[in-house]
Amino acid sequence: MKKSKLLSGLLVCTVLISSLLIGCGDKKATSQKASADKKEIKVGFLYVGPIGDGGWTYSHNEGRLYLEKELKVPTIYKESVKEDTAEVQKVTEDMINQGCNVIVGTSFGFMDGLEKEAKKHPEVKFLHCSGYKTSENMSTYFGRIYQARYLSGIVAGMKTKTNKIGYVAAFSIPEVVRGINAFTLGVQSVNPNAKVMVKWTNTWYDPAKEKEAGKALLAEGVDVITQHQDTAGPQQAAEEKGAFSIGYNTDMKDKAPKAYMTAPIWNWGPYYVDQVKAIQQGTWKSESYWKGLETGIVDLAELTPNAPAGAKEAVEKAKKDIISGKNKIFVGPIKDQKGNIKVEDGKVMTDEELLKFDWFVQGVVGEIQNK
Numbered sequence: 001m002k003k004s005k006l007l008s009g010l011l012v013c014t015v016l017i018s019s020l021l022i023g024c025g026d027k028k029a030t031s032q033k034a035s036a037d038k039k040e041i042k043v044g045f046l047y048v049g050p051i052g053d054g055g056w057t058y059s060h061n062e063g064r065l066y067l068e069k070e071l072k073v074p075t076i077y078k079e080s081v082k083e084d085t086a087e088v089q090k091v092t093e094d095m096i097n098q099g100c101n102v103i104v105g106t107s108f109g110f111m112d113g114l115e116k117e118a119k120k121h122p123e124v125k126f127l128h129c130s131g132y133k134t135s136e137n138m139s140t141y142f143g144r145i146y147q148a149r150y151l152s153g154i155v156a157g158m159k160t161k162t163n164k165i166g167y168v169a170a171f172s173i174p175e176v177v178r179g180i181n182a183f184t185l186g187v188q189s190v191n192p193n194a195k196v197m198v199k200w201t202n203t204w205y206d207p208a209k210e211k212e213a214g215k216a217l218l219a220e221g222v223d224v225i226t227q228h229q230d231t232a233g234p235q236q237a238a239e240e241k242g243a244f245s246i247g248y249n250t251d252m253k254d255k256a257p258k259a260y261m262t263a264p265i266w267n268w269g270p271y272y273v274d275q276v277k278a279i280q281q282g283t284w285k286s287e288s289y290w291k292g293l294e295t296g297i298v299d300l301a302e303l304t305p306n307a308p309a310g311a312k313e314a315v316e317k318a319k320k321d322i323i324s325g326k327n328k329i330f331v332g333p334i335k336d337q338k339g340n341i342k343v344e345d346g347k348v349m350t351d352e353e354l355l356k357f358d359w360f361v362q363g364v365v366g367e368i369q370n371k
Contacts, residue, residue: 041074041102042073042100042101043075043103043276044076044103045078046088046110048080048107048109048205053205054252055230056230056248056266057079059267060106063266065269067269071273071277076095076098080205085116088112089117092105093117096121102124102279103125105128107129108131108173111131111132114138126139134286139286139289141275141290142289143295146181147293148298150322150329151300151315151322152226153188154190154318155262156183156226157186157190157191157194160223161223163191164221165223166197167198167225168229168233169227170200176228177360180360180364183196195363195364195365206233207232210227210231222243225259227245232252232256235259235260236259238256238259239258239259243259246261246262247262247263249266251302265298300315332345333345342359342361
């Protein structure tokens with residue numbers, strides 16, 4: 001009887017121990033599966049300027065910090081990387097050697113270097129901002145910032161008294177030309193007599209040179225200045241002259257508080273989070289991402305008291321129309337600088353045409369370089 005009870009007890013213990021071992025095995029398998037499902041990620045960011053520029057690079061760095069906060073993934077970055085293929089490859093190789101399996105290049109001029117590295121490292125995912133070359137492991141991404149520029153043009157067109165608006169611009173590439181044209185169409189939607197005068201700097205980041213270009217425009221009689229540059233130099237020039245300004249990249253109200261009215265701004269963080277999540281989950285696919293106001297990746301910063309009366313209401317209406325699709329911005333009739341019809345009445349320019357913009361709309365004063 002005792003032997004029978006002993007055997008029964010041993011059998012129960014064996015069953016219990018087996019159950020526990022199976023349970024542990026299940027937990028271990030589940031843990032391993034979860035680890036496999038959530039790939040370990042380390043992201044390297046290449047910046048064209050310093051993170052303290054208050055503009056383009058600052059906005060991307062804010063996106064990087066948002067990514068770290070939301071997903072707890074480690075990141076590294078390199079500031080002021082030259083737009084040179086060999087330099088881009090060197091920095092990228094260094095990041096990959098440090099364990100990065102996602103590389104983010106935040107400037108158009110990084111394109112060729114990143115393309116070469118993507119071919120060399122098929123196991124690494126590449127995200128390239130504002131470019132057009134893609135591959136199985138390399139995506140491009142950008143936002144339709146021209147939509148926000150159009151809105152800022154409404155503010156400038158309502159503010160100017162001289163009907164001369166200055167535009168300090170970096171390089172005459174389609175991205176910049178498209179922005180100038182959208183801004184000008186925004187200006188003309190409320191002030192058909194206003195002109196937009198362009199000065200090229202041939203640099204993304206040079207505070208002194210940007211400010212000098214602003215001063216040159218002010219000397220020609222402009223009373224509002226906007227920019228496609230990375231610093232607040234042009235706005236500071238406007239403030240010193242008693243003129244008004246529209247920034248770019250980030251809300252720059254603290255940089256020139258007496259002049260600043262608003263700015264087309266970027267919000268990169270949610271995009272970076274979405275991409276890294278997809279990579280972690282194994283669902284990522286190469287794409288050419290180009291979204292607009294409807295996603296929040298681009299927007300117009302809050303208007304300051306320097307903005308003209310009625311501008312807030314005008315901007316809100318135009319923004320609503322853009323998001324709904326009622327206002328396509330680049331819809332004909334659109335004339336070029338010489339008055340020739342470039343876009344027929346009712347025709348909407350295609351994305352392909354927007355990405356290759358190499359002419360100015362009527363109302364722009366200036367020439368496209370190296371055309």
